[in-house]
Amino acid sequence: MSGRWLDEIKWTDDGLVPVIAQEAGSGKVLMFAWMNRESLQLTAEKHEAVYWSRSRGRLWHKGEESGHVQKVHDIRLDCDNDVILLTVEQRGSIACHTGRHSCFYKRFENDNWVEVEPVLKDPEEIYK
Amino acid sequence: MSGRWLDEIKWTDDGLVPVIAQEAGSGKVLMFAWMNRESLQLTAEKHEAVYWSRSRGRLWHKGEESGHVQKVHDIRLDCDNDVILLTVEQRGSIACHTGRHSCFYKRFENDNWVEVEPVLKDPEEIYK
Numbered sequence: 001m002s003g004r005w006l007d008e009i010k011w012t013d014d015g016l017v018p019v020i021a022q023e024a025g026s027g028k029v030l031m032f033a034w035m036n037r038e039s040l041q042l043t044a045e046k047h048e049a050v051y052w053s054r055s056r057g058r059l060w061h062k063g064e065e066s067g068h069v070q071k072v073h074d075i076r077l078d079c080d081n082d083v084i085l086l087t088v089e090q091r092g093s094i095a096c097h098t099g100r101h102s103c104f105y106k107r108f109e110n111d112n113w114v115e116v117e118p119v120l121k122d123p124e125e126i127y128k
Numbered sequence: 129m130s131g132r133w134l135d136e137i138k139w140t141d142d143g144l145v146p147v148i149a150q151e152a153g154s155g156k157v158l159m160f161a162w163m164n165r166e167s168l169q170l171t172a173e174k175h176e177a178v179y180w181s182r183s184r185g186r187l188w189h190k191g192e193e194s195g196h197v198q199k200v201h202d203i204r205l206d207c208d209n210d211v212i213l214l215t216v217e218q219r220g221s222i223a224c225h226t227g228r229h230s231c232f233y234k235r236f237e238n239d240n241w242v243e244v245e246p247v248l249k250d251p252e253e254i255y256k
Contacts, residue, residue, distance in 0.1 A: 005239050020148055020157060027155025029148060032211040044236065075236035079224050083160040085232040096207050104213040108172065108203035111133050 006037055010082040016052060019084040021095065023102075024073050030095035031103040033060075035084065047072045049088060066126045068092045092121075099123045134165055138210040144180060147212040149223065151230075152201050158223035159231040161188075163212065175200045177216060194254045196220045220249075227251045 009017055016034045023030050033051040035043065039059055042050040049070035053060035063069030074087035096103040098119060105117035137145055144162045151158050161179040163171065167187050170178040177198035181188035191197030202215035224231040226247060233245035 003239060005236065005241055008241060018146060018160065020160065022157055027150075029150055029157065029213055032146065032148065032206060076232040077234040077236070077241050078160060078231040079226050079228075079233070080231075083231075085157055098207050100207075103206040103208075103211075104204040105207070106205040108133065108205070111131060111172075113133055113136060113205050 003041065006041060008081055009037075009040075009077065009084075010080065011037070012082075016054075017082060017084055019049075019051065019086060021049060021070060021086045021088050023095075024087045024089050028102050029104055030070075030088070030090060030101070033062075040084070043072060043086075044075065049086060063091060066092070066094070066097075068094050068126075070095070094120055094126070097123060097127075099126060131169065134169060136209055137165075137168075137205065137212075138208065139165070140210075144182075145210060145212055147177075147179065147214060149177060149198060149214045149216050151223075152215045152217050156230050157232060158198075158216070158218060158229070161190075168212070171200060171214070172203065177214060191219060194220070194222070194225075196222050196254075198223070222248055222254070225251060225255075227254060 015036050019033050019035050021030045036052040039050040039052045049062040051060045069091040070088035072086055072088055076085040093101055099121040100117050100119055105115055106113040107116045143164050147161050147163050149158045164180040167178040167180045177190040179188045197219040198216035200214055200216055204213040221229055227249045228245050228247055233243055234241040235244045
């Protein structure tokens with residue numbers, strides 16, 4: 001894929017860049033994932049988040065199974081050209097595979113991780 | 129360092145975990161960095177962000193040179209136990225070494241990265 005804007009990114013040795021997805025409006029940080037060159041290009045073209053699944057070793061169009069697509073409003077790059085920040089509209093209000101709004105639902109309290117956000121939908125319902 | 133809460137984190141092979149710093153109140157994502165076990169422990173103890181500088185190979189108490197300390201209000205862990213989200217109060221309103229509020233000041237527009245946030249203070253003034 002062509003694109004000087006893609007060349008400007010400092011990819012990891014694995015050809016990836018870390019990506020933060022933040023919700024438009026609420027400002028909530030929903031999730032963190034990775035993209036490769038192709039997935040970032042697709043994200044820019046489709047205006048929908050396409051990540052690179054490291055565990056599955058393939059492109060991952062967010063919501064492809066769950067329907068919880070992320071419509072992309074804004075793409076930012078940081079000072080060091082090595083982190084991406086997306087502003088997204090989260091279809092279904094569920095970004096996390098556990099059925100929660102955000103993946104960051106464990107809060108540090110008294111040397112413990114405490115779950116502080118509710119499951120909005122049973123994952124078995126989401127991924128049936 | 130002891131701490132079952134630290135053992136629960138899935139550290140990278142290099143013993144690190146990615147960290148997102150979000151501003152309390154504004155909800156702005158300010159920066160992205162890494163922590164090792166010791167820096168996360170220190171962050172929890174001091175209630176101030178202590179990162180691991182990969183470029184310098186040492187602990188990096190954010191603001192140690194610039195004075196732009198991050199007071200930590202909240203520490204979150206994600207569903208996969210491999211990403212940390214901090215809610216911070218940013219001393220001096222400057223998180224970025226370029227003198228900007230946030231590190232994410234380049235916006236994707238028409239296949240270009242466009243700087244859309246002002247420098248609040250000359251870095252030469254900050255790091256003199």
